[in-house]
Amino acid sequence: MPIQDVALICLNGHMINQSSIKNPENNTQYCETCGQRNISKCIECGSFIRGEIHYDGVFDWDEIKPPSYCHECGKPYPWTTERIKALIEMVEYSKLNAADKKEFVDNIEIIASDNPRTSLAAIKIKSIGKKLAGGLWNDVAKPLIVEIASETAKKSMGL
Numbered sequence: 001m002p003i004q005d006v007a008l009i010c011l012n013g014h015m016i017n018q019s020s021i022k023n024p025e026n027n028t029q030y031c032e033t034c035g036q037r038n039i040s041k042c043i044e045c046g047s048f049i050r051g052e053i054h055y056d057g058v059f060d061w062d063e064i065k066p067p068s069y070c071h072e073c074g075k076p077y078p079w080t081t082e083r084i085k086a087l088i089e090m091v092e093y094s095k096l097n098a099a100d101k102k103e104f105v106d107n108i109e110i111i112a113s114d115n116p117r118t119s120l121a122a123i124k125i126k127s128i129g130k131k132l133a134g135g136l137w138n139d140v141a142k143p144l145i146v147e148i149a150s151e152t153a154k155k156s157m158g159l
């Protein structure tokens with residue numbers, strides 16, 4: 001029977017240990033990449049964060065991505081919130097006009113999940129992205145968007 005393991009992830013979203021039950025020797029309190037605290041439970045509802053699934057007789061080697069939202073309460077995990085905040089800060093800092101800034105802020109969270117508006121929101125974000133200075137889009141926005149965007153959103157954006 002497949003066994004759902006628990007993931008240990010730092011507050012900034014670095015995967016510390018995707019099999020914290022099976023391989024507890026790799027568990028640490030803090031992230032060695034960024035120094036943030038590591039969590040294995042949702043800070044909103046206390047549910048364990050899903051890690052790797054172990055199958056009988058199958059060698060574990062797949063790297064999994066930290067989930068964006070809690071599967072029990074639906075709240076964004078801290079790393080999702082932080083990335084969205086960073087994206088909003090980026091667009092506020094940019095030279096875009098007020099209408100574009102508002103459209104970006106209104107749509108950025110929608111691309112983090114799959115819902116009926118995801119693709120449209122992704123297209124809007126992409127077209128606003130084209131108006132950003134190259135460095136802001138390529139070095140700041142794109143890497144954050146790749147981390148938060150759902151598969152549907154990434155497809156719509158060609159990422």
Ligand SMILES: [Zn+2]
Pocket residue numbers: 010011012013014031032033034035036
């Ligand atoms: Zn970290």
Ligand SMILES: [Zn+2]
Pocket residue numbers: 042043044045046047070071072073074075
């Ligand atoms: Zn939760």
